[in-house]
Amino acid sequence: MMRWRSPRRLWSWIGVWSVVLALGLGPVQALAAPAPPYAVVRVPRLNIRAAPSIQAPVVGQVQEGERVTVLGRNGEGTWLRVESAGGIGGWVYAELTQPSVPMAALALYQGSPAASASLPADLASDPKARQPGASKEAARASASQDAPSARQPAPNPDPRPVGPNPEGMALQTAATATVLQPLCRPNRLRTVTLAGRPRALATLDNRLYVALAEVSSLMMVDTARDMLLGTSRTTAEEVIAVAAADRSIYVADGPGKRLVVTTTQGAVKATIRLPGPPGSLAVEGDRAFVLHPEMGAVSVVDVRTQQVLATVSVGADPRQIAVISGRAFIAHNAGFLSVVDAQGQRQEQLLIPVNDVVGMAADPQEGVLYIAGGADQKVVAVDVATWTLVNSWTLDTLPSSLAFNPATGHLFVLDSTGQFLTVLSSVQADRAAQVQVQERPVEDPGNSLAVVQSKIYIMNPADSRLAVWLDRTCPGETPRRTTATLITYSSRTDLTPRRVEARIGILWPHGGAAPDQASYANLTAVLLREDGAVPACAWEPKVTLWAAVGGEPARLVAQGQRRMVTEKGVTFPVYDFNDVDIRVTRERNLPIHFTVRVEGVETVQNVWTHSATGRYLPTVRPELEGIIQRYDGPLDVRLWVEETPRGREIVALLLKAETLLALAPSSSGPVPQLRWAVDNGVTEPELIVGQSEVRREGGLIFAVWRFPGLDPDELLRGHAQARFWVEIPGVEVYSSVLAWGRDIRTLGARLPVPAVGCAEEIASR
Numbered sequence: 001m002m003r004w005r006s007p008r009r010l011w012s013w014i015g016v017w018s019v020v021l022a023l024g025l026g027p028v029q030a031l032a033a034p035a036p037p038y039a040v041v042r043v044p045r046l047n048i049r050a051a052p053s054i055q056a057p058v059v060g061q062v063q064e065g066e067r068v069t070v071l072g073r074n075g076e077g078t079w080l081r082v083e084s085a086g087g088i089g090g091w092v093y094a095e096l097t098q099p100s101v102p103m104a105a106l107a108l109y110q111g112s113p114a115a116s117a118s119l120p121a122d123l124a125s126d127p128k129a130r131q132p133g134a135s136k137e138a139a140r141a142s143a144s145q146d147a148p149s150a151r152q153p154a155p156n157p158d159p160r161p162v163g164p165n166p167e168g169m170a171l172q173t174a175a176t177a178t179v180l181q182p183l184c185r186p187n188r189l190r191t192v193t194l195a196g197r198p199r200a201l202a203t204l205d206n207r208l209y210v211a212l213a214e215v216s217s218l219m220m221v222d223t224a225r226d227m228l229l230g231t232s233r234t235t236a237e238e239v240i241a242v243a244a245a246d247r248s249i250y251v252a253d254g255p256g257k258r259l260v261v262t263t264t265q266g267a268v269k270a271t272i273r274l275p276g277p278p279g280s281l282a283v284e285g286d287r288a289f290v291l292h293p294e295m296g297a298v299s300v301v302d303v304r305t306q307q308v309l310a311t312v313s314v315g316a317d318p319r320q321i322a323v324i325s326g327r328a329f330i331a332h333n334a335g336f337l338s339v340v341d342a343q344g345q346r347q348e349q350l351l352i353p354v355n356d357v358v359g360m361a362a363d364p365q366e367g368v369l370y371i372a373g374g375a376d377q378k379v380v381a382v383d384v385a386t387w388t389l390v391n392s393w394t395l396d397t398l399p400s401s402l403a404f405n406p407a408t409g410h411l412f413v414l415d416s417t418g419q420f421l422t423v424l425s426s427v428q429a430d431r432a433a434q435v436q437v438q439e440r441p442v443e444d445p446g447n448s449l450a451v452v453q454s455k456i457y458i459m460n461p462a463d464s465r466l467a468v469w470l471d472r473t474c475p476g477e478t479p480r481r482t483t484a485t486l487i488t489y490s491s492r493t494d495l496t497p498r499r500v501e502a503r504i505g506i507l508w509p510h511g512g513a514a515p516d517q518a519s520y521a522n523l524t525a526v527l528l529r530e531d532g533a534v535p536a537c538a539w540e541p542k543v544t545l546w547a548a549v550g551g552e553p554a555r556l557v558a559q560g561q562r563r564m565v566t567e568k569g570v571t572f573p574v575y576d577f578n579d580v581d582i583r584v585t586r587e588r589n590l591p592i593h594f595t596v597r598v599e600g601v602e603t604v605q606n607v608w609t610h611s612a613t614g615r616y617l618p619t620v621r622p623e624l625e626g627i628i629q630r631y632d633g634p635l636d637v638r639l640w641v642e643e644t645p646r647g648r649e650i651v652a653l654l655l656k657a658e659t660l661l662a663l664a665p666s667s668s669g670p671v672p673q674l675r676w677a678v679d680n681g682v683t684e685p686e687l688i689v690g691q692s693e694v695r696r697e698g699g700l701i702f703a704v705w706r707f708p709g710l711d712p713d714e715l716l717r718g719h720a721q722a723r724f725w726v727e728i729p730g731v732e733v734y735s736s737v738l739a740w741g742r743d744i745r746t747l748g749a750r751l752p753v754p755a756v757g758c759a760e761e762i763a764s765r
Contacts, residue, residue, distance in 0.1 A: 043096045045062075067085070196212030248263065259274055278291065310344025349499055402414075495536055496539055497536060519581070520583075527573070545595075551639070635670065639724060663703060679721060688707045
């Protein structure tokens, strides 16, 4: 993959419009001189220097959130010439600010040193400074007095380029320099003036439907002639989003908490009540998927029966939604994807390598999602069939709206100011282009692009206009083919799941010995996604085995060794834990409860109990050695069962790890959550939050935690056994396992075979 670096040949404002005229884009209406660009300081204190170098004297400082007028840049684009509100002029390090315009739009400041002189000589001569990223980090640290606290995106540890360069410049790769070719820029056709403030776009056949926020109406545009066909009122109190499919238009009504369905001419066909305020929506066939950002949920609507089939919790801050082959894909601000099927079941959640999700577009034909992240100025392409990262581009603008043209394979990215349109090629990832589509900046709402028959429609919510551009291909560009496969690279990487099921399926005592005679055993586990498929075949996480002996807290005992197996025609990885010591069962007649954890992701697990007799052994609270008042490190947890007037209750004690020191009562301390699994299943989705109870004993005052509302006997009405443990969000916990049942041994479990395995080429790596 290739990284798109900022161009070395940058244009001034006058130069940009000269190129536009030279390309024959038509006359430009005379406008008043635009306001000078500015930059917003992104660190607590930023030094203003006399020259673009960290060795130059500091002439002043500006504070976080303060605006400075930008007068130009240095040749390399790493420093900005600015003037503060107090009249102090000088240079600031560009990466510690957020300019109002892309770097490409800034003029070279007259008298600016050459690009090679923009960093101090001592950095150039220091061997450590010549390491990748050393000069940039040194400049950051010196430019800001608080550089470590600057909210900068984490640097990419992969030195390989990961995106295109739009100017066809030489870009250094690990082996050699590659000249990247530009794409053809789209041509400007015309401007369509609208009546009312546009809010969202939807397309159907040769029609464009524009939601007008001020009048809660839909404006129809004939895309063949770019003519207004009329405006139709909806019954929505306020149009939040609009979608179109199968000769119907779908309007999300925010205050009314409704989905309004109209004909293509605007006649209302149905009004469907929703469980909460809607956000964006996506429609395919007879299913509409409505996002509820405030609820962190998605409603699945059957448009034939006009009923909400289910409302599914998908997690915090969902931002964008798209549908491919009957499944809805929801991108969250924190950088993960949720998947919901047409029956209203959440199938999957996976991590994606972007932060601050701001835009998403789909290519249903190839099964690819394009997702833009604002914090890292990145766009990634994800194959939803294999959960692999197909391509990645780093931009020199802040991305916002996205749209895809299936005819050319071009992806369009509008920047957050609505001024610059970047064109990326899904067929040739080393081609890109950029064009200025608007003179004045206006905040892009994130849904301002639509493509119909290779025409690009760009909505301007500030002046109620649609700019119409024509997408095109040039000689030498690889054409889009309906059977084409997107270009991938040898560095192709599976996406990491956000959560996995870790299932132990085999415990085999050496020599086939009976449990009360065995000394060592081999265990094997498999990782599954929520939908039963293998998670990320090329992903090789650290998988560890934990054992809780009797009523003792769990401890790490082994790290898994990855091995590929094939069963029932499905190839998948398993993790072996060999030569595990199980003598305590033989020598002390204590059960051992084994679980598996996966580093870096949320793990739901089954518990494998190895026991000689399977008899339940009651556990009691340990004798305490003392109290600890303040402590924020790892915790041991001991569980036992107490009889109460309300029935049996599970009780927990929190201890400083590896000690018998209990935590003193505190209103701000950690709050445990009781988790459990029944029979051979994995963690149940329900949890119970503990309630603190202060106890006094032997001069000690300490806290225990009860979990009311769960009688363990009730779980045995439909199951043979249940196992309980404690988790605390954000805290490293070593919990004991409380086994409950007529026979607590794991019996009859088998290694599950995934529903979908690995491709042969991945499995053979």
